[in-house]
Amino acid sequence: MLTGPEPEPAPASEDLLRRLAPQVLGALVRRYGHFDAAEDAVQEALLAAARQWPEQGRPANPRGWLIRVASRRLTDQLRSEDARRRREETAAALTPRDEFVAPPPGEGRAPSEDDTLALLFLCCRAELPPAGRIALTLRAVGGLTTAEIARALLVPEATMAQRISRAKRRIKASEAPFGIRPDGTAGTDRADGTRGADGTGPEAAEGRAARLADVLHVLYLIFNEGYTATSGSDLQRADLAAEAIRLTRAVHAQLPADGEVAGLLALMLLTDARRTARTTPDGDLIPLAEQDRTRWDHAAIAEGVALVSDALTHAPLGPYQLRAAIAAVHDEAAGDEDTDWAEILALYELLIRLVPGPVERLGHAVAVAMVHGPRRALALLAELDGDERLAGHHRLEGVRAHLLEMAGERAAARAAYAKAAGLTLSVPERRYLRFRAARLAE
Incomplete structure (x- = not known):
């Protein structure tokens, strides 16, 4: 049954439809399979909601309404493809299991x-x-x-x-x-309705x-x-x-x-907690060291610190936890001069043992420079020059320019900044790198 129009949020708000879309699609795929056709049917149901709900009011159960409409669209599509006989033969396989109950007449049951x-x-x-x-x-x-x-x-x-x-x-x-069940129990369920392996054992x-x-x-x-x-x-x-x-x-x-x-x-x-402080009103890049930390989202920082602290205490160590711990050290420092670079370096040492990728090694080089000086860090960058994954990437030259500037080699740093600016496709990063190069020419 439909209710009257609601004042706020709008009856067919984009946020609501976006939130419900994967749930509706999941219900259809679990019941019918046919991922491609199910996705099209869900999109049609979302369009129908966008047209009808503002005029008729939002259903008491929006998710059930969308499932019912999308199921109807999918059934019509399959019928139009002359698949009736094959569907009848596989009707038993396509019958919903306990994890999903088809919506009864009316609003239906949510998946x-x-x-x-x-x-x-x-x-x-x-x-x-x-x-x-x-x-x-x-x-x-x-x-x-x-x-x-x-x-x-x-x-x-x-x-x-x-x-x-x-x-x-x-x-x-x-x-x-x-x-695929997150708790690792029972078997995997295939999109066509059949049951896969039992989901147990080391291979699973x-x-x-x-x-x-x-x-x-x-x-x-x-x-x-x-x-x-x-x-x-x-x-x-x-x-x-x-x-x-x-x-x-x-x-x-x-x-x-x-x-x-x-x-x-x-x-x-x-990381996202720093977003509003990363650019000027004109969209120019502000580096971490120069950001106004009062503009950071301190509620997000508190949540992030709590999450990573708990994970590091109770779970096996992993690269995302280490990256988060490095971000937490930055975020908890009152100012750039208060950053505990020794702790960041120790975390990077652990990270590059787990993930010795070029991006991780670049970050490690910066931490080495902050603790042991730029010369040692520049030697580490020389080892990355032959890494094909960084070939033509502006970040390697940008870090090199920063380290050369720290070492007092202004001409070399200016050339490296200019080279990095020529490699990036990001307009704000290009402007920033050219600004740094121009400043060294003064």
Whole structure:
């Protein structure tokens, strides 16, 4: 039954529809399979809600309404494809199990919130290319439209549509399992309604751990792109970073005891807490050392510190926890001069043992410079010059310029800043690097 229109929030608010979209999609995929067709049906249901709810009022159970409408759209689509006979033959396999009860006449019953986590796992399959994982996750779980994703990632909409379509086709072809259970119990449930392996034993545990690592990696990439855009006129895309935080909260809600999930959420909160202080009113970059720390979000910092502190105490040590701990040391310092660089260096020493990647080693070099001086750090950078992963990347030259400036080599530092500026596609970063180079020419 429909209620009268509500004053606030709007009857078909974008936030509500975005929050409900993955739950509705999860319900349809769990019941029917057909990920691609189910996603289209959910989009049609969301459009119907956007049209009807402002005029007719929001349903008492919006999620049940969307499930019912989307199920109807999906059924019509399957029927139009002349699949009646095959559906009848597999009717028993497609009957909902205990985890999901089909909506009865009226509002229906809401699906489990666990479907959001299952969709994250489904969209973050390792065999999908990284760009496809990010795009599909934002579309299916984040509730963003193809146009919004294209704008966020600075890709033409037609290109993004092709990228999403390819990812969905690969999921369909792989017969990917749906309903991977976060507690590790029982079997995995396939999208076609059949039951997979019993989900126990070391192989199943390793598979779950690998898939979770993929999920966290994709969320980390999404957040990084939102916090520091790789190209474009804006340094940050706050909506993209916020979406990554929201999705990571959803994973943490399902896996509260996992130290790396808590560590990633803490890292995002501790990093995003500085967002409003990172740019001038004109959008120019303000480095960490020069930021007004009174503008930081201290509630987010407190939450992040509590999360990582608990994880470090009760869970096996992992790279996201260490990254979060480094961010916490920065955030808890009253000023840049109060930063405990010795502790940061110790944390980086642990991090590069676990993840000896180029980005981690760059951060380690900066910490070495702050504790032992720039000369030793510059020697570490020389070891990274041959790393193909950093070839043509502005961050290596930017760090080199900073260290050369610390060492008093102004001409070399100016050249390195200019080289870094020529490599970045981010307009604010380019302006900042050119400013640093120009200042050294004075």
